[in-house]
Amino acid sequence: MDRLNPEIEKLLRAKEQRRTLLAALPFHEKVRAVVQMQQMAAPILRARGKQVRVWKLDPIPAAH
Amino acid sequence: MERTLQVLNKLERDGVLRRYAISGSMGATFYIEPLLTFDLDIIVLLLETQSELLTLAPLYEALRAKGYAEEGECVMIEGVPLPFLPAYNALLDEALRDAREMPYQATSTRVLRVEHLVAICLQTGRAKDRERVRILRDQATLDSAYLSGILHRHQLEGKWKEWTA
Numbered sequence: 335m336d337r338l339n340p341e342i343e344k345l346l347r348a349k350e351q352r353r354t355l356l357a358a359l360p361f362h363e364k365v366r367a368v369v370q371m372q373q374m375a376a377p378i379l380r381a382r383g384k385q386v387r388v389w390k391l392d393p394i395p396a397a398h
Numbered sequence: 399m400e401r402t403l404q405v406l407n408k409l410e411r412d413g414v415l416r417r418y419a420i421s422g423s424m425g426a427t428f429y430i431e432p433l434l435t436f437d438l439d440i441i442v443l444l445l446e447t448q449s450e451l452l453t454l455a456p457l458y459e460a461l462r463a464k465g466y467a468e469e470g471e472c473v474m475i476e477g478v479p480l481p482f483l484p485a486y487n488a489l490l491d492e493a494l495r496d497a498r499e500m501p502y503q504a505t506s507t508r509v510l511r512v513e514h515l516v517a518i519c520l521q522t523g524r525a526k527d528r529e530r531v532r533i534l535r536d537q538a539t540l541d542s543a544y545l546s547g548i549l550h551r552h553q554l555e556g557k558w559k560e561w562t563a
Contacts, residue, residue: 368432
């Protein structure tokens with residue numbers, strides 16, 4: 335089997351690490367990430383005729 | 399989404415539904431990386447009716463009275479579309495019974511245990527469920543003894559072996 339280019343291996347490892355970091359985020363931050371993904375995906379899906387609605391985010395509590 | 403969860407908690411306190419928990423992609427997102435979804439899947443244990451028919455009608459009526467309208471198979475609550483799924487079999491009943499209390503900002507909510515999310519994927523059996531099982535195994539911490547019990551009780555051991563071979 336062909337070995338992956340070391341640069342590509344490094345990129346894939348970094349991607350895997352990022353997924354692990356994302357999995358460890360607090361839930362409310364994950365919800366923000368989901369809404370950001372919705373904002374990115376909605377125009378593409380609507381162009382394909384799919385009706386989708388981006389969620390309303392709760393306001394971020396003011397810092398004290 | 400916090401206001402959405404507050405509405406669900408109030409419905410439970412008021413006895414409109416007996417128990418609810420977050421399932422589906424958002425349920426999984428509690429344990430793994432965020433997954434793209436446009437719905438907040440909710441499993442509900444409804445009040446018993448004389449006919450023993452599982453009907454969402456009283457829940458929908460209560461939501462309509464609060465100004466939350468149905469849109470297709472969902473109800474839009476505070477800007478979030480919620481498909482409600484009644485607990486229609488033994489696995490969902492058990493999943494709902496054992497669901498965990500979790501905080502979302504200042505609000506408490508309930509989420510299915512990750513082992514039940516895995517079992518529901520196995521039972522549902524679509525290609526996307528198989529992919530979700532892969533991600534849950536990869537990123538979440540599964541209690542293997544607890545999962546084994548679920549798989550045994552609900553005859554899902556064969557599917558688990560097949561999907562994890």
